[in-house]
Amino acid sequence: QVQLMESGGGLVQAGGSLRLSCATSGSIFRFSLMGWYRQAPGKQRELVATITSGGTANYADSVKGRFTISRDNAKKMVYLQMNSLKPEDTGVYYCNLRWTRDYWGQGTQVTVSS
Numbered sequence: 001q002v003q004l005m006e007s008g009g010g011l012v013q014a015g016g017s018l019r020l021s022c023a024t025s026g027s028i029f030r031f032s033l034m035g036w037y038r039q040a041p042g043k044q045r046e047l048v049a050t051i052t053s054g055g056t057a058n059y060a061d062s063v064k065g066r067f068t069i070s071r072d073n074a075k076k077m078v079y080l081q082m083n084s085l086k087p088e089d090t091g092v093y094y095c096n097l098r099w100t101r102d103y104w105g106q107g108t109q110v111t112v113s114s
Contacts (some may be wrong), residue, residue, distance in 0.1 A: 002097060002103045004096075004105035006095045006107060016114050020036065020079065028103065032053060033051070034098075036069050037093070039094070051070065
């Protein structure tokens with residue numbers, strides 16, 4: 001059974017940094033596309049970044065140059081390093097695992113104050 005659990009969210013001032021972590025269970029992690037998505041109040045969930053099983057990363061234009069996604073296949077973990085945070089980065093951040101279907105974590109709140 002696949003389970004995902006995010007951690008590392010919090011309140012930070014604009015210009016600050018946070019590192020999100022996602023712990024996963026199950027045996028399919030190393031084959032899976034992993035991603036981070038976020039949802040701001042009143043908005044649809046949007047893609048932030050993805051990383052393939054081989055380590056190729058892809059980013060939304062809004063976070064390029066500021067965020068870095070990484071993964072540790074041995075630990076079944078995925079990370080999102082967020083630097084130069086802006087108030088518009090505020091939202092609930094969700095970890096996603098995609099294999100034959102999508103799996104989601106519960107989300108972690110990130111709040112960036114101006």
